[in-house]
Amino acid sequence: MIKIHHLNNSRSHRVLWLLEELNAEYEIIKYQRDKFTNLAPKELKDIHSLGKSPVLEHNGKMIIESAAIVTYIIDQCASENFAPIITDSDYYQYLELMHYAEGSAIMPFLLQLYARFLGDNSKTLQPRITSEIQNHLGFLSTVLGKNEYFYRNKFSGVDIMLSFVLEAGKMSGVLQSFSNLNDLLAKYQDRDAYKKAIELGGKYSLGK
Amino acid sequence: MIKIHHLNNSRSHRVLWLLEELNAEYEIIKYQRDKFTNLAPKELKDIHSLGKSPVLEHNGKMIIESAAIVTYIIDQCASENFAPIITDSDYYQYLELMHYAEGSAIMPFLLQLYARFLGDNSKTLQPRITSEIQNHLGFLSTVLGKNEYFYRNKFSGVDIMLSFVLEAGKMSGVLQSFSNLNDLLAKYQDRDAYKKAIELGGKYSLGK
Numbered sequence: 001m002i003k004i005h006h007l008n009n010s011r012s013h014r015v016l017w018l019l020e021e022l023n024a025e026y027e028i029i030k031y032q033r034d035k036f037t038n039l040a041p042k043e044l045k046d047i048h049s050l051g052k053s054p055v056l057e058h059n060g061k062m063i064i065e066s067a068a069i070v071t072y073i074i075d076q077c078a079s080e081n082f083a084p085i086i087t088d089s090d091y092y093q094y095l096e097l098m099h100y101a102e103g104s105a106i107m108p109f110l111l112q113l114y115a116r117f118l119g120d121n122s123k124t125l126q127p128r129i130t131s132e133i134q135n136h137l138g139f140l141s142t143v144l145g146k147n148e149y150f151y152r153n154k155f156s157g158v159d160i161m162l163s164f165v166l167e168a169g170k171m172s173g174v175l176q177s178f179s180n181l182n183d184l185l186a187k188y189q190d191r192d193a194y195k196k197a198i199e200l201g202g203k204y205s206l207g208k
Numbered sequence: 209m210i211k212i213h214h215l216n217n218s219r220s221h222r223v224l225w226l227l228e229e230l231n232a233e234y235e236i237i238k239y240q241r242d243k244f245t246n247l248a249p250k251e252l253k254d255i256h257s258l259g260k261s262p263v264l265e266h267n268g269k270m271i272i273e274s275a276a277i278v279t280y281i282i283d284q285c286a287s288e289n290f291a292p293i294i295t296d297s298d299y300y301q302y303l304e305l306m307h308y309a310e311g312s313a314i315m316p317f318l319l320q321l322y323a324r325f326l327g328d329n330s331k332t333l334q335p336r337i338t339s340e341i342q343n344h345l346g347f348l349s350t351v352l353g354k355n356e357y358f359y360r361n362k363f364s365g366v367d368i369m370l371s372f373v374l375e376a377g378k379m380s381g382v383l384q385s386f387s388n389l390n391d392l393l394a395k396y397q398d399r400d401a402y403k404k405a406i407e408l409g410g411k412y413s414l415g416k
Contacts, residue, residue, distance in 0.1 A: 050347050065311055068304040096276040103310035121329035139258050
């Protein structure tokens with residue numbers, strides 16, 4: 001059975017969410033952030049030397065990186081038409097967005113998170129961070145357009161991956177000016193599987 | 209023919225490098241960073257709304273994200289055994305590292321780049337940045353071990369993607385303490401295709 005090494009209030013939430021969407025059988029092994037530093041506990045280092053979450057364990061294999069985990073779970077647990085196959089003409093649009101979520105779009109939000117620790121000391125960086133956040137959310141708003149979901153207008157792995165960017169946008173107080181993205185995040189959060197993942201994995205405050 | 213929208217002294221170098229490794233036919237369309245801000249020129253916005261490089265153009269399609277571009281090029285131009293296929297037992301190790309390069313490993317180096325702009329104002333962040341750089345290079349050093357290359361002990365898309373992390377490590381002055389990674393970067397830089405990419409794409413100062 002698939003095991004998920006799950007850190008509370010982290011990117012790992014979306015892995016549980018996907019597993020719930022697919023009605024997969026799995027086991028959650030829980031880890032708690034340090035109350036003072038908010039960092040992952042050292043026990044995660046025993047699972048994988050990077051000491052981060054999520055980590056997927058299955059048949060003696062460990063897989064890291066959210067997008068690789070999401071792809072693995074879809075390949076193992078989803079019905080045939082849930083994700084594109086390599087011979088589909090729009091396959092690379094999917095692959096591009098799967099990489100884009102953590103490879104580019106989340107970057108200015110992480111910079112903002114670190115800049116917050118520095119307070120006023122980071123103010124010369126703020127214009128660049130703000131413009132990059134607008135740049136990425138603007139792009140995603142155009143990709144979504146009037147569709148219901150990002151890819152093929154149906155719920156997919158891309159939604160799971162990009163949800164974290166929308167949550168970060170909500171937390172930053174800028175998502176509201178992209179009404180289609182704001183509505184989409186509300187729709188994600190209203191899905192039964194999303195709620196079930198919170199029930200199982202614990203409170204998820206990012207974006208609320 | 210494949211077109212690469214190439215920004216000087218950027219991640220786009222490794223895309224040219226891959227195309228040269230595969231003896232592919234392609235066209236380079238060049239863009240220059242602003243002399244004062246070092247940012248990409250506005251002309252890249254006309255190619256793709258994010259205004260970033262690399263962008264691959266082929267058969268009327270535009271593909272962004274280095275790892276998606278690298279995957280596309282390999283699928284189009286490489287011989288059959290250059291990359292794993294989904295039914296291979298080690299396929300997800302490849303996928304994980306393809307995502308890991310830009311999704312995780314490069315992050316503390318980018319933070320360090322931004323922290324440099326802030327000078328002393330960023331000093332409270334430095335311990336975290338330094339420890340995360342050590343964490344990621346330590347992991348990569350373990351993955352490489354005594355092998356010649358990161359995956360299946362032969363040159364692959366993973367080397368193309370992870371080379372940027374090693375270049376960043378060299379620039380930060382920390383790669384030298386991971387001798388296997390340091391040697392591997394020297395080996396990359398000594399490959400004919402790597403040198404040819406610099407000749408065609410212009411000077412590449414990162415990591416030198």
